[in-house]
Amino acid sequence: MRLYFENPVGRLLEHPDGYALVEYAPGRRDFPTFQAFLTHTSQLLRRHHWHKMLADQRQMAPYTDEERAWIRDFWLARSASEGYEMFGAILLPADVFAQLSVNQVMSDSQQSALTYRMFDGEPEALEWLRQLPETQG
Structure with a gap:
């Protein structure tokens, strides 16, 4: 696996099986750093024309209200408006x-x-990702 991006929110890795590995770090997050992390996640997926990600949130602190609203109103809404389907x-x-x-x-x-x-568990998550087609749309 190759490291694509890292900041205090977590690490983004390029998995050779064709998906993004999104590893959240423990602890509190500041909002601009969180936005950068998810923006880079989108960029990684689009760069490789990938539609799959494994989001390892096992150590993650709870989302804040601001983070939840941004995910819903911007991050996911943007992908939907562009017709970019993702599997997580x-x-x-x-x-x-x-x-x-x-x-x-x-x-x-x-x-x-x-x-x-x-x-x-990770084995079940990976099995589900493997069953998905490589590309969508």
Whole structure:
């Protein structure tokens, strides 16, 4: 795997199997750094014409209200308006409050370009990603 981008929010890796590995770091985030992290995630996916990502949120702190709104109103809305379909296998956070915030984001994204599944374990998440077609649209 090759490191694509890293900041205090986490690391983005290019997986040779054709998906982005999005690893969230523990701890609080500042909003501009969070926006940069997700913007780079979109850029990585589009650069390779990938539509799949494994989001490792096991150590992640809960999303803030501001982060949730930005994901829904900008990040996912932009992908939907561009017709860019994404598939996300999400490894659930250990923290129960972070799990609740992830569930809220996923609930908000029902009408977006993101198709997702949540997993407790990485093997199941990877198996789901492998079953998806390489490209969409």
